[in-house]
Amino acid sequence: RKEVEQDPGPFNVPEGATVAFNCTYSNSASQSFFWYRQDCRKEPKLLMSVYSSGNEDGRFTAQLNRASQYISLLIRDSKLSDSATYLCVVNRPGGGYQKVTFGTGTKLQVIP
Amino acid sequence: NAGVTQTPKFQVLKTGQSMTLQCAQDMNHEYMSWYRQDPGMGLRLIHYSVGAGITDQGEVPNGYNVSRSTTEDFPLRLLSAAPSQTSVYFCASTSPSGQGTHYGYTFGSGTRLTVV
Numbered sequence: 001r002k003e004v005e006q007d008p009g010p011f012n013v014p015e016g017a018t019v020a021f022n023c024t025y026s027n028s029a030s031q032s033f034f035w036y037r038q039d040c041r042k043e044p045k046l047l048m049s050v051y052s053s054g055n056e057d058g059r060f061t062a063q064l065n066r067a068s069q070y071i072s073l074l075i076r077d078s079k080l081s082d083s084a085t086y087l088c089v090v091n092r093p094g095g096g097y098q099k100v101t102f103g104t105g106t107k108l109q110v111i112p
Numbered sequence: 113n114a115g116v117t118q119t120p121k122f123q124v125l126k127t128g129q130s131m132t133l134q135c136a137q138d139m140n141h142e143y144m145s146w147y148r149q150d151p152g153m154g155l156r157l158i159h160y161s162v163g164a165g166i167t168d169q170g171e172v173p174n175g176y177n178v179s180r181s182t183t184e185d186f187p188l189r190l191l192s193a194a195p196s197q198t199s200v201y202f203c204a205s206t207s208p209s210g211q212g213t214h215y216g217y218t219f220g221s222g223t224r225l226t227v228v
Contacts, residue, residue, distance in 0.1 A: 032213035043202055043219035044155070087154075089217075097208040098143045098162065100217075104154035 001026045004090050006103040014111050017078050021106045023088030024070040032097075033071045034089040035062055038105065044087055047073075078110045114138050118203050118220030125193040125227045133188040133223050135203030143206050143214070144186040145170070146178065148199040149222075155202070161186055193227045200224050 005024045013019045025033075033050035048055055050062040050071045061074040071090075075082055085105040092099040119134045137144065145160035147170075157170030161180040175197060177189040186205075190197060204217040 031211075034216055036217075043222050044217070045219070046216035049216060091213060096162070097212050097214045098145070098160065098206065102147075102155040104152065 003027065003092070003101040004088060004103040006086075006088055006106045008104060009107040010109050011106065012109045012111055013078050015078055015080060017110075018074065018076045019078055019108060020072055020074045021086055021088075021108075022070050022072050023090075023103050023106075024068075025088075025090045025101075026069070027090075027093055028066075028069060029093035030090045031093065032091040032100075033062075033064060034100075035060075035071075035073050036087040036089060036102075037084045038087055039084050047086070075108075078108075080110050080112065083108055083110045116203055116205055116218050116220040118201075118223055120223060121221065122224050123226070125190070125225065127193060127195060127227060129193050131190050131193070133190075133201055133203075133225075135186045135188065135220055136184050137186075137203075137205045137218070138184065139205065139207075139218065140183060141205035141207045141218070142183070143208075144180065145204050145217075146176070146186070146188045147202045147204060148172065148197075149202060150199050158188065158201075190225075195227045198225060198227045 035047040036044040038044040054063045059076045085107045087105045088103040116137045146158040147155040159178040161167045201223045203220040206214040206217045209215045
């Protein structure tokens, strides 16, 4: 099993729709989780951290399910500008704060 | 506030040539790293540094060298370029936020390298 797995998509959704992505991780001892977005031919940018209690930032909600070992990202009221690839990032326990594994990303295309 | 600055943005090399990719950050981050991103393979760690004078290898270090003489700069050297090193290279930095985690990475805008 890969350390971090994401459905590559693409997820094609109409404007205004709600869409959710999951990201599964293999190491139950992982403690920190992040979502990044990456626009085509650009660098990844931090979208949000994922806390045990969940995290909400405007239209975006991130949640952690430790029992099933996955994190999720929910986007409400999708905008055309949300079209991007969303990368999940999970830390590698025991390797120091900086050691993480990136997922390969889920591509979202919001359609007019 | 420039964040993480990478140069050059684009580069074409011939097989066997060497070059240095530059990375500088002005956020006083203690951690800096180099990743390569290839289609379908995600981001793979090449080398990283947790402070000036300290470097270590990542997943795919072969063919690359790094040094960290200052907190701000972390150059990546390609010793003898090979077509397999054609990729997009990103520099990233962060600092610890306590409890074994960090504030999230800040990435540079990337270097698109083609080796012919």
